[in-house]
């Protein structure tokens with residue numbers, strides 16, 4: 532069995548005249564954490580959107596669990612075993628916390644949920660509720676199950692959106708800036724949680740907080756202007772002149788970008 536869970540080769544994406552990705556390749560081994568970093572606008576979220584079927588790559592190949600297949604459509608992701616959190620929060624405001632997490636649980640439940648909100652059999656609902664409670668416990672959000680998203684602090688909303696991605700027991704978890712806007716204590720708790728999560732699945736994570744990336748990542752890929760300019764351990768990429776140049780060249784635009792070379 533290939534040790535690569537997912538392997539993407541030679542992706543290219545354009546939005547009109549903007550080349551968001553050019554010939555980018557990346558792979559994630561099973562039970563590993565890969566950090567994807569780069570200055571603002573480098574193409575990190577676009578890469579996630581390619582994996583999730585939200586934008587189309589005009590070139591390249593997609594391999595999952597050693598099998599080449601077409602790029603997945605959004606509705607195929609959960610079945611493949613891929614879930615993601617969005618940059619920001621992205622919870623459904625009209626649903627409670629527990630309902631938001633249950634919606635992430637499986638496609639049967641999701642289909643039913645929107646058709647007849649509580650039309651599930653008691654047994655199915657009880658089972659999903661139990662899984663959702665377990666996911667919320669994992670992310671430290673057990674006390675919030677009956678709250679509405681509008682009542683949550685920002686760090687708590689991030690906990691709930693992570694629980695929603697975990698409840699489907701993914702093989703690959705895509706996290707887009709999970710530490711953005713969090714204080715140091717919450718970032719430390721998230722780092723500990725991701726180390727736990729890695730025992731169950733692989734994680735591809737976009738993040739600007741480089742200390743956090745260094746702590747959790749087995750490997751790091753750096754994008755700049757849509758191109759992959761380095762891949763390796765954090766300590767390796769940090770020395771790479773192209774990486775230093777990318778971050779120095781952008782340090783006036785984004786203070787976080789200069790952290791890498793500090």
Ligand SMILES: Nc1ncnc2c1ncn2[C@@H]1O[C@H](COP(=O)(O)OP(=O)(O)OP(=O)(O)O)[C@@H](O)[C@H]1O
Pocket residue numbers: 546549550551569570571572573574575576577578618
């Ligand atoms: N739907 C879209 N339509 C047009 N241009 C887009 C679209 N999505 C992204 N882009 C452009 O593609 C480039 C890459 O954007 P992307 O959001 O992937 O960057 P990013 O690395 O995630 O940046 P950030 O760190 O700010 O989140 C940018 O120039 C962006 O303006």
Ligand SMILES: [Mg+2]
Pocket residue numbers: 575576577618
């Ligand atoms: Mg982004």
